[in-house]
Amino acid sequence: MDAIDLNLVDLLRGNARLSYAELARQVGLSAPAVHERVGKLESSGVIRAYRAEVEPETIGLGVTALIGIVEDSGADTDDVLEAFRGIPEIESCYFMAGVESFLLKARVGTIAELEQLIVRLNRTPGVASTRTGIALSTKWENRPQAVAPPPA
Amino acid sequence: MDAIDLNLVDLLRGNARLSYAELARQVGLSAPAVHERVGKLESSGVIRAYRAEVEPETIGLGVTALIGIVEDSGADTDDVLEAFRGIPEIESCYFMAGVESFLLKARVGTIAELEQLIVRLNRTPGVASTRTGIALSTKWENRPQAVAPPPA
DNA sequence: AGGTTGAGGTCGATGGCGTCCACGGACTGT
């Protein structure tokens, strides 16, 4: 993980579809060298995936909610986690410090669907209570912060 | 936005680096047709960006926090927003219903940096108070949920 | 009914790109 690797990571976080040839130009190496570096970044787990970022409203997922979960005393956290994993509407799942063990980011199409989701969450074994906040608008999301040192 | 478009969106949310030729095979069209469809999805704003998803710890961003913001009564929300926009550690920013106007997802390297960030947030004009939750671990994040109808 | 138009597809060609391989220079430990 030298400066060139960080540079590649920044470039790919900005645009995952850059060609190896273009990446090579940007970092000042040959295309095969970049190809090998990126391959290593992928197989070592630094780069987890390449994803298209989609405007959620346009694909029928216009409602975003953030949901805090309080577990039952004595609940099996792993079981709760597995139950959450099976719910596709839960896009992100953080295990938190504090009274609320989990914070979930969920995306659904309508408020009615959100209601159903909350009911389902409250019914899953191990969940004591939920607290839901609705995002009125998403100002930005997953903005990548640059990590490469500025070029000397 | 027909079924093929939704299919393309799902494919690219799963792997943004798929070639047009491969996408074409998956949806049963020719490569130029897919090229044109994807181009339209991009220019119409359905596809916002293509991003490499990186394991944050590996690039020195091991601390994730979720921060609720209460505004001063009479604060200018737009000004607060602009101030937040200038803070690179804030990866996501949601405008929320409820007492806390904003919910921020921030990523920093160390707890010390988080402390500095919170101080900075509390100092920005219009911010009355902050409430910070620390993510002990991220179970998953930005998991794409499929939107395409299953192939008949 | 027939002609026109436009959207959206296929096909073929071409230039650039991804990817494999052989080779070479710098660092390291002995």
Added chain:
DNA sequence: ACAGTCCGTGGACGCCATCGACCTCAACCT
């Protein structure tokens, strides 16, 4: 000094991106 390793380059070859020409079908107008 020397061998081994790492990491790079350059060349070669086949696939891919991308453009233009053409086709098809449906909607619409006259």
